[in-house]
Amino acid sequence: MSGVTNRFLSNATNRIDAKSRVSVPAGFRSVLVERGIQELYCLQDFVYPAISVGGPDLLDRYERQIASVDPFSPEANRMSLLVHGGGVFMRLDAEGRLMVTDFIRDFTGIGTEVTFVGRSDHFQLWQPQAFQDAQAAAREARFSSRPA
Amino acid sequence: MSGVTNRFLSNATNRIDAKSRVSVPAGFRSVLVERGIQELYCLQDFVYPAISVGGPDLLDRYERQIASVDPFSPEANRMSLLVHGGGVFMRLDAEGRLMVTDFIRDFTGIGTEVTFVGRSDHFQLWQPQAFQDAQAAAREARFSSRPA
DNA sequence: TGGGACCATATGGGCGTCAATGGGAAGAGG
DNA sequence: CCTCTTCCCATTGACGCCCATATGGTCCCA
Secondary structure (H helix, E strand, C coil): CCCCCCCECCEEEEECCCCCEEECCHHHHHHHHHCCCCCEEEEECCCCCCEEEECHHHHHHHHHHHHCCCCCCHHHHHHHHHHCCCCEEECCCCCCEEECCHHHHHHHCCCCEEEEEECECCEEEECHHHHHHHHHHHHHHHCCCCCC | CCCCCCCECCEEEEECCCCCEEECCHHHHHHHHHCCCCCEEEEECCCCCCEEEECHHHHHHHHHHHHHCCCCCHHHHHHHHHHHHHCEEECCCCCCEEECCHHHHHHHCCCCEEEEEECECCEEEECHHHHHHHHHHHHHHCCCCCCC
16 A cells, blocks of 8 residues: 555755754654664765665665675675664654754755655755755756756 | 674774784674684785684685696695795784784785685684775676676 | 644653773782 | 783763653534
8 A cells, every 4th residue: 555654755854953853754754763763873875975774674674785795795885884883773752753863964965954855764864955955966867858 | 594693794904003913803703603703814915915714624624626627737736825834823812902013014015904804614804995996806806696 | 625633754862770980909920 | 020811990982761742634514
């Protein structure tokens, strides 16, 4: 079924407080509950300056990929460096907020606000303007000729 | 299963004090406890300028790898030189710190700070900047095939 | 149909606990 | 006898856990 509560959809922008916390949009939180996700696995996106956030299954998916090659190969070493060394587990506080660490700030350029972007089976953290730009660029590339 | 306390994940950078000690991140320490690891086996990574740290099982795994290739190959010879000749056992002190020896400094270029990098079944010690660079390079190289 | 009670989300901040760090003193080894 | 290491305790700063407030929207009822 294609209900609304079991997928991460749409986007929202929230403010970061003085303690570097930001509320995860309520809609996303209910998806997390729906999916029984408590531990959040966070990883740098491979293409965009964004942090991907999902359940442990997100990590599983990458690990299966690693397992498919020789574990001692430089290839596997490189993947593990990103997936294991670059990935972080986080949890939300009682109010459904997460910490915006330097790890997240440095990679995304996030300053005072975070744009949450649904990606179906996970969601992402973006610097608001970067998200606008990337979306505009994606639109541009897909529908090549369109006057603004 | 992909619990959080039974694998080494994510990364953290800690300072080395005047006595050349550095705190192992609390998260990593609990994984060590979880796995019943007391003696730490350390050796040089085959690819990167990093020291790999794990339990005695880490040594086992490398020995099996050596055994799986032609024992007279330059490859096996080289691996044995590193694994058997280059490996070191260490222990943590009561506060969960380890000594940063010259063996570690020389191979990694570590100066005043250490970046601890989770690698699932073991973790690594990196010079902070070297880790940043290696990760950026790995991301650049990306995967040959990507998850759907 | 307009007003108001009610509710959920987002946001702000206090406070206790624990990890990270620094340094002193006792013990082992050369 | 001197140095290097190990054990122990003190400090501090970050993070988790808790409760308080604001803001916007919805529903109910007059």
